[in-house]
Amino acid sequence: MKTEKVEAPKEAKVPQKKVKAPPKPPGKAGENAVLIGRKPVMNYVVACLTFFNTGANEICIKARGRSISRAVDTVELLRRAFLKGLGLKQIKIGTEEITQEEGRKSNVSTIEITVAKTESKCNLFGNF
């Protein structure tokens, strides 16, 4: 599989707010979960394809805050361009409470999109 190594943009390039990037959501990252951050969408698409190519049938794509739109982009790009037979199984939205260093608490929205492979047609390996 020919994957392009796209390097993640350095944090410094993003205009930073005073609140620094929250830590990754705790736990539950085991079961084929792809956590969406600030890297280019293609990085996460490749991560998902890698999961599927190693035998996974179902992936959970998780994001929070402003990365939520990137999670939707990832799923849509995956369905549109790479895995045509990919089915949307579940979309969950919610809120997580984050405690900042100063002790202040703030709420951040989360999304979890579960996608499942229905047919094993992958665009990377040949024509449909």
Place this chain on the structure above:
Amino acid sequence: MKTEKVEAPKEAKVPQKKVKAPPKPPGKAGENAVLIGRKPVMNYVVACLTFFNTGANEICIKARGRSISRAVDTVELLRRAFLKGLGLKQIKIGTEEITQEEGRKSNVSTIEITVAKTESKCNLFGNF
């Protein structure tokens, strides 16, 4: 109802990309739809509350591109702080094709979240 008039931030404040803001999604904006743009989340929460207070039982919250995370924020704020009995009915994601002025076509992800009132308990009008 005491609502704070939050003025929308001027477009100029947002660091603009070369592609200007896409036009509102065509059609289907009739049936109690709230289209999420770049204004503060509270504006959209108030818009939803206004729909519910004028008798609507179901609202469709639509967004595309980077506003998707704001749509999730709106629903979560609405459920958490204003309408505790609000139920999530359906979440749909998709892709829309946009033709820019130069004739180039690009794809943008969309989200549609349908929420329905199950109990008429509104935090703005009293205690639970």
